[in-house]
Amino acid sequence: AQKITQTQPGMFVQEKEAVTLDCTYDTSDPSYGLFWYKQPSSGEMIFLIYQGSYDQQNATEGRYSLNFQKARKSANLVISASQLGDSAMYFCAMREGWNNQGGKLIFGQGTELSVKP
Amino acid sequence: EAGVAQSPRYKIIEKRQSVAFWCNPISGHATLYWYQQILGQGPKLLIQFQNNGVVDDSQLPKDRFSAERLKGVDSTLKIQPAKLEDSAVYLCASSLLRVSYNEQFFGPGTRLTVL
Numbered sequence: 001a002q003k004i005t006q007t008q009p010g011m012f013v014q015e016k017e018a019v020t021l022d023c024t025y026d027t028s029d030p031s032y033g034l035f036w037y038k039q040p041s042s043g044e045m046i047f048l049i050y051q052g053s054y055d056q057q058n059a060t061e062g063r064y065s066l067n068f069q070k071a072r073k074s075a076n077l078v079i080s081a082s083q084l085g086d087s088a089m090y091f092c093a094m095r096e097g098w099n100n101q102g103g104k105l106i107f108g109q110g111t112e113l114s115v116k117p
Numbered sequence: 118e119a120g121v122a123q124s125p126r127y128k129i130i131e132k133r134q135s136v137a138f139w140c141n142p143i144s145g146h147a148t149l150y151w152y153q154q155i156l157g158q159g160p161k162l163l164i165q166f167q168n169n170g171v172v173d174d175s176q177l178p179k180d181r182f183s184a185e186r187l188k189g190v191d192s193t194l195k196i197q198p199a200k201l202e203d204s205a206v207y208l209c210a211s212s213l214l215r216v217s218y219n220e221q222f223f224g225p226g227t228r229l230t231v232l
Contacts, residue, residue, distance in 0.1 A: 047220050105162070109157075
């Protein structure tokens with residue numbers, strides 16, 4: 001069964017507008033972490049933001065925020081004020097187990113974001 | 118602070134040949150991961166090391182893939198013999214366990230093409 005689902009293969013957004021990238025996850029472990037990574041065409045994976053399953057508040061990092069809805073098992077990434085440099089693949093990932101600090105990341109299929117000038 | 122280094126960046130081989138990839142993690146990072154990323158998909162873990170011991174190799178095709186991390190620092194991933202379906206980007210990542218959320222830092226990857 002797919003543990004991380006990203007249903008939007010591609011998204012377009014106008015420069016300076018906000019965009020939401022969807023991510024749903026499936027786990028029976030009460031302790032887990034959710035991550036978003038950006039992968040530009042150059043190929044490196046760039047960490048953007050993290051949300052722990054016990055975190056009370058939604059994570060924010062600059063223009064990135066994570067809309068965490070635990071009951072719905074969703075962890076959508078919101079990018080505010082899109083910039084041309086935001087054009088890239090975006091991956092949602094999950095690590096299961098709070099004490100499993102060294103655990104592997106399970107990635108979704110990714111969403112390709114294109115920012116239009 | 119230097120990032121995760123990988124080499125080579127690109128490799129083209131014929132099927133049934135062997136190939137090796139090298140990774141140097143961020144200094145002090147005890148955990149090292151090798152991921153395989155097939156075009157159009159998210160990365161999938163192949164093997165995870167904690168220092169020089171293997172933590173998880175459940176998705177490593179052990180009949181053709183092998184990996185080692187001598188002295189708990191650098192790591193090499195080998196494929197022998199390569200198949201067409203091994204064409205992918207091989208990403209190395211490392212993490213510092215003292216960070217509670219275990220952010221993984223990725224290298225630039227090695228893009229393998231098997232002809």
